[in-house]
């Protein structure tokens with residue numbers, strides 16, 4: 469019984485950190501977000517560990533200062549808007565004019581409404597469809613849905629202010645945008661590359677752990693001239709780190725596929741997957757990813 473309760477708590481924490489369609493009740497205590505300077509015109513409102521709901525603010529947010537205003541990539545969890553704005557005001561007096569959401573989850577879209585209905589929200593077309601299913605964007609909240617969507621690629625702005633948005637296929641969800649700041653050689657991956665552990669594939673929003681390694685292969689082949697990567701939920705990474713992550717996800721997929729064919733259970737397959745050859749990697753999310761592959765292949 470105790471084990472069951474513990475499992476429930478763990479799943480609850482996992483669901484909160486990763487999909488958070490419903491923001492948690494307002495946690496007590498001061499809401500503090502750190503800001504990291506990457507370039508003169510690009511900052512990151514950094515993430516904190518999802519394990520502590522009182523301090524978890526949501527994913528990494530890019531703050532890009534252009535001639536015409538500030539573009540944000542993602543907006544963290546509902547309730548953290550003022551803490552975000554306080555940090556943004558510390559580095560620029562320009563208004564937020566554009567929001568790009570990497571995907572639908574509440575820890576990346578939670579403060580779209582805080583920044584107002586006049587801000588232009590841009591997402592992949594499938595992410596708009598996914599957002600329409602969220603309570604936060606129903607009724608009055610529909611004003612904060614994306615006004616601009618795209619299918620394969622979209623460029624916003626020009627010259628030093630240019631931003632390229634790419635879609636390469638299903639992965640974390642079916643609407644994951646990869647955002648490149650070409651003049652700065654920086655890429656924001658959203659949660660397709662969230663951490664050094666197995667990926668979370670949200671099958672309710674069209675995500676696929678079977679497609680994810682292939683989608684990442686297209687990202688690596690299609691996006692060049694980048695030095696710095698802003699991941700979904702951890703510290704800044706390099707293109708080499710992204711390649712390692714792609715190999716990790718491909719290894720995990722082939723392992724799960726082979727073991728499933730051999731009649732092994734999810735637990736057995738999880739236990740026999742070795743993360744040691746990937747330095748710095750954890751295996752806390754391997755079982756959920758193995759389960760996702762099994763569920764997907766069974767269909």
Ligand SMILES: [Zn+2]
Pocket residue numbers: 486487571573576640659
């Ligand atoms: Zn997510």
